[in-house]
Every structure is written in C-alpha cells, then in structure tokens.
Amino acid sequence: MRRLLLLLLLLLPVVLLNKGCGAFYLAGGMAQSFEYQKRIEVLARYEGLEHKTVAVVVDTDLGILHQYPTLPEMVSSGVGGLIAREVSGARVRTPANVREWQFSTPRWNAVPYSDMLKALQVERIVLIDIHTFRLTPPGNRWIWEGECTATVGIIEDDGHSPDEFMDAYHVTARFPTVNQLDRDSSTAQIIETGLLTEFMKQTAWMFYPHLAPKYPDRYKPEVDQTP
Known part of the structure; x- marks a missing residue:
C-alpha cells in the first residue's frame, strides 16, 4: 500500500x-x-431587540401590492421568524395579528409611531417600507434580474423620540447574481422565492450576529440559501 x-x-x-x-x-x-463563497462572522448593527416585545410591520405601494399581494405577510413572517429564533429573549407578535391591525386601521401608515407601539402593545417596531420588488430589469422581461429595495426603520417605546426612527437602514437584495440569465433558464417562482429569501435574510441579519459573504459582490446566493 x-x-x-x-x-x-x-x-x-x-x-x-x-x-x-x-x-x-x-x-x-x-x-x-x-x-x-466564504462567509465571515458579522456583528449585529442594532441590538435593541433583545428581551423586547417586537412587531414586524411591512408597508409597500399599491403597484407592488397588486402584483405580489402576499408579499407583506411573507416578509413579516420570515423576518419575524428569524428574529424570534436568533435574537435572545425577543418575543415577536404574530404576522396575523399585525396584519389584522393594519386592515382594521384606516391609513395606518399615517398613524404616529408612538400610537403604533401602543396599538400593537410592543416595545419595538421593525417597520419595513419596500420600495422595489421586481424579477426582471425595467423594460426587459426576457432576463431574470430580481431586485428588492427597502428602508428598515426601528421604533422604540423608550427612545428619545418615540415618533421618530431610532435607527434606519437601507437594504438592497438581488437574485440571482448570474448576469444575463435568460428567461428559459429559470421560472418566475424560483426567482421570486430566491429574491424573497435573500431580502428577508439580509433584513433580519441586522439584528443578530451572523455569517455573511466575505465578498458580497462575488457571492452567489443561489448556491447557498442558508438563513
């Protein structure tokens, strides 16, 4: 031998x-x-959800809501689930309860933040305002190029000003990272699921230590969909 x-x-x-x-x-x-494809440990950008009651509230415009009617509930459920699982002591309101309050409150997104906290009976609100959710580039439906952009604001009941964001972050998620992926190479469902997963992951990552791509511009999320 x-x-x-x-x-x-x-x-x-x-x-x-x-x-x-x-x-x-x-x-x-x-x-x-x-x-x-290597990933490195990254610390939380905001640690104020630990041992707090939390509501994840999602807002978007009517155009996006018309195309993707379940998007707010899926984002709220996904991000809230990761926070409940990964953030120490965080107690997250169920997406169904949050959506019920939104539906029963006319112009809920114009309600002062301090009143939102009281209505939802929580100490923290993660307010996700989705600006863009598309699967193809503008004017070209023959190529898959998913992108989701949003502002994520944090509302605190014990902050200096409960009617203002304590912190706000911009999130941009893209899926897939393959350039010029033609329409026959995938399906709308696969691209939508991949984009949604990537966006929820990047949003939730802000609140707990996690493994993130060492080279974000070169990383292929379609190879690794681990939350």
Whole structure:
C-alpha cells in the first residue's frame, strides 16, 4: 500500500506536466470560486431587540401590492421568524395579528409611531417600507434580474423620540447574481422565492450576529440559501 502511494506521489507531477497549464488554471479557478463563497462572522448593527416585545410591520405601494399581494405577510413572517429564533429573549407578535391591525386601521401608515407601539402593545417596531420588488430589469422581461429595495426603520417605546426612527437602514437584495440569465433558464417562482429569501435574510441579519459573504459582490446566493 505504501509503495502504491509513493508511486502516485511520484507520478503526479508528471501527469500535471503532461496536461499542461490547463490543470493549474482549473485548480486556480476552483479555489477562487471557493474563496468567493466564504462567509465571515458579522456583528449585529442594532441590538435593541433583545428581551423586547417586537412587531414586524411591512408597508409597500399599491403597484407592488397588486402584483405580489402576499408579499407583506411573507416578509413579516420570515423576518419575524428569524428574529424570534436568533435574537435572545425577543418575543415577536404574530404576522396575523399585525396584519389584522393594519386592515382594521384606516391609513395606518399615517398613524404616529408612538400610537403604533401602543396599538400593537410592543416595545419595538421593525417597520419595513419596500420600495422595489421586481424579477426582471425595467423594460426587459426576457432576463431574470430580481431586485428588492427597502428602508428598515426601528421604533422604540423608550427612545428619545418615540415618533421618530431610532435607527434606519437601507437594504438592497438581488437574485440571482448570474448576469444575463435568460428567461428559459429559470421560472418566475424560483426567482421570486430566491429574491424573497435573500431580502428577508439580509433584513433580519441586522439584528443578530451572523455569517455573511466575505465578498458580497462575488457571492452567489443561489448556491447557498442558508438563513
């Protein structure tokens, strides 16, 4: 057995030499791709949800709501679920209760934030205002290029001004990262699910330590959909 291993080790340089530089380029490309998929630990940007009652409230314009009527509830459920699972001591109001309050409150998005806190009976509100949710680039329905953008504001009951955001962040999620992916290569359902997953993940990540791509511009979320 030892002789066989020794023989293989001796022959390996010869095989690589006979194959030319192609083998080295292949190995280099694989190593680079692996490097681009690496993830590093990132701390929470906002830690004020720990041991607090929380409501995740989602708003969007009528155009997006007409195309994707379940989007607010799915985002609220997904982000709220990750917060409840990952943030120590956080108690999250159910999406159904939040949506019921929204439906029963005329012009709820014009209600002062302090009144929202009282109505929902929580100490923190994560208000997600979705500006963009599209699966293809503007004017080109033949290419998949999903993008979701939003402002995420934090409302605190014990902040300096409960009627203003304590903090606000901009989130941009894209799926897939493959350039010029033609329409026949995937389906609307796959792209929508991937984009939604990526957006919910990036939004929830702001509230707890997590593993994030080392190279965000090179990372392929379609390869790794781990929350």
